[in-house]
Amino acid sequence: MVDGGRAGGDARTGDPGTGAEGVWEERVQRAAHPLAYPALRSARRRPVVRVPRIGVVVSDAAIAREVLLDLDHFSKVGPGAPSDLWTPVLGPSVLLNMEGAEHAALRRALGPLFSPRAVRELVSGADVAGGAGTPGAGADGGGVLPDLTRRLAAGEKVDLAAAVTAQAGAVICGMVGLPPTDDAVRSAMSAARTITGMVRLHRHGLTRSQVVRARAVLERLTAPARVAYRAGDPATVPGRMRDLGLSEREAMGAVGAFVLTGTETIQSLVPRLVAIAHDTGWTTRLLADDAALRRRAVEEGLRVTVPTPAMLRSVRADATVGGLPVAAGERVVIATVNCCRAAGGFDPDRPVDPAVRHLWFGAGPHFCLGMPLAMAQVDAVLDALAAAASDGRVPVVGRRRAARGVLVPAYRSLELSLGESA
Ligand code: HEM
Incomplete structure (x- = not known):
């Protein structure tokens, strides 16, 4: 059966709508942030508003872009900015706290680490290497994604959230220069989650004891990267960083930044995208052999899920934001989730407002460095699902559970099996 495509949500108000897509997306968001998410969403009908304890919240895409591009007045370094959170943990020079x-x-x-070829190698390397014992992989050592295809095609139920977590963990192992064994993947992912799970929107930084814990976790995680850097083997990412002229400190900082920015975002996006496609009748088209259609559906999935729901900036010098005066030292919270979802629910057939396009990856000099890797990881999972679909059957969603207490809203589990599309 060919699915018909049901758009959800209200394009006028940005409300998620009462369809399954809207209901599940709300559950996922609220499970992660029971207080901060409703607080951010309550600001959505005003382009800019000052919210006590949170900051000056921007919910309009065009104004958000102006802030992100105005480097004279807004910075990632300063009170309330990402530097408050990450400099004590990662050191002062890790991209996301620099200007x-x-x-x-x-x-x-x-840059060269994210060339099309480099990301292809990283993603396929993670998969080939993800052998027996890797969470979600088969006993034949065939890698996480081939195993996902095989089990689905054999009529089994699989947990897509677990498979994507294993895949993202294997990519991180590749980055730190570790073979993706079961233990290595599990501890890489739990290390990343331990650190990001400490972040709360209403707190500007981490407590002293959180910083100590986060540094210890990160030190353990990056220890193999340090060894790989020193060995200078160009087959490893840390070795390539050395070749590219990075100092050991810069390379270790970059590895830490990649782990913190690049794991949970993927874990969040892919299962939510597949769930939304299921809920809106888009699965067949998402998995069809049509790159342009898939790209549109993935971008629309990014627009409605917004895996990085907010971006923080510190005001460097007195300015106005959408007409509201802001003072040096104040915090601006770009509510990307409000900016992006203002157009309504998932509908890849609707043209995207140019102000919103790609805002889910940021704008200006801090635009997501890992976008090519993110897209390659999404494609790899969708290819694995498409390879399992046959005889008009597609992966359909069964039981699912939202993850609680995580920084990036996500499914904790999402059961898939082959069936007739809705
Ligand atoms: C769906 C997946 C992803 C989304 C939605 C996403 C989103 C973003 C956003 C919005 C920013 C800008 C933040 C700001 O300006 O405050 C950013 C920056 C960044 N992202 Fe991603 N990201 C994703 C995946 C990745 C991956 C896989 C990596 C690679 C390891 C990565 C690495 C980075 C880095 C290093 C930065 C900082 C760049 C800088 O400050 O110059 N991201 N990302």
Whole structure:
């Protein structure tokens, strides 16, 4: 049966709607942030509003872009900005807490790690290497995604959230220079989650004891990266960083930043995208052999899920944001989730407002460095699902559970099996 495509949500108000897509997306968001999510959403009908304890909240895409591009007045370094959170844990030079010429130079140096070829190698390397014992992988050592295809095609129920977690963990192992064994993948993912789980929107930084814990966790995680860097083996990412001219400190900072920014976002996006496609009757088209259609559906999935729901900036010098005066030292919270979802629920057939396009990956000099890797990881999972679909059957969603207490809203489990599309 060909699915018909049911758009959810209200394009006028940005409300998620009462269809299964809207209901489940709300559950996922509220399970992660029972207080901060409703607080952010309550600001959504005003382009800019000052919210006590949170900051100046921006819910309009065009104004958000103006802030992200105005480097004279808004910065990732300063009170209330990401530097407050991450500098004590990662050190002062890890892209997401830098500005200016040094930031641009480090981005240039890291660029080749995200070339199409490099990300292909990282994703396929993670998969080939993800052998027996890797969470979600088969006893034949065939890798997480081939195993996902095989089990689905054999009529089994699989947990997509677990498979994507294993895949994302294997990519991180590749980055830190570890073979993705069961233990390595599990501890990489739980290390990343331990650290990001400490972040709360109403607190500007981590407590002293959280910083100590986060540093210890990160040190354990990046220890193999340090060894790989020192060995200088260009087959490993840390070895390539050395080849690219990065100092050991810069390379370890970058590895830490990749782990913190690049794991939970993927874990969040892929199962939610597949769930939304199921709930709106888009699965057949998402998995069809049509790259342009898939790209549109994935981008629309990014627009409605917004795996990075907010971006923080510190006001460097007195300015106005959408007409509201802001003072140096104040915090601006770009509510990306409000900006992106203002157009309503998932509908890949609706043209995307240029102000919103790609805002889910940011804008300006801090635009997501890992976007090519993210897209390659999504494609790899969708290819694995498409390979299992046959005889008009597609993966359909069974039982699912939202994850609680995580920084990036996600499914804790999402059961899939082959069946007739809705
Ligand atoms: C669906 C997946 C992802 C989404 C939605 C996403 C979103 C974002 C956003 C919105 C920013 C900008 C934040 C700001 O300006 O405050 C960002 C920055 C960044 N992302 Fe991603 N990201 C994703 C995946 C990844 C992956 C897989 C990696 C790679 C390991 C990665 C690495 C980075 C880095 C290093 C930065 C900081 C760049 C800088 O400050 O110059 N991201 N990401």
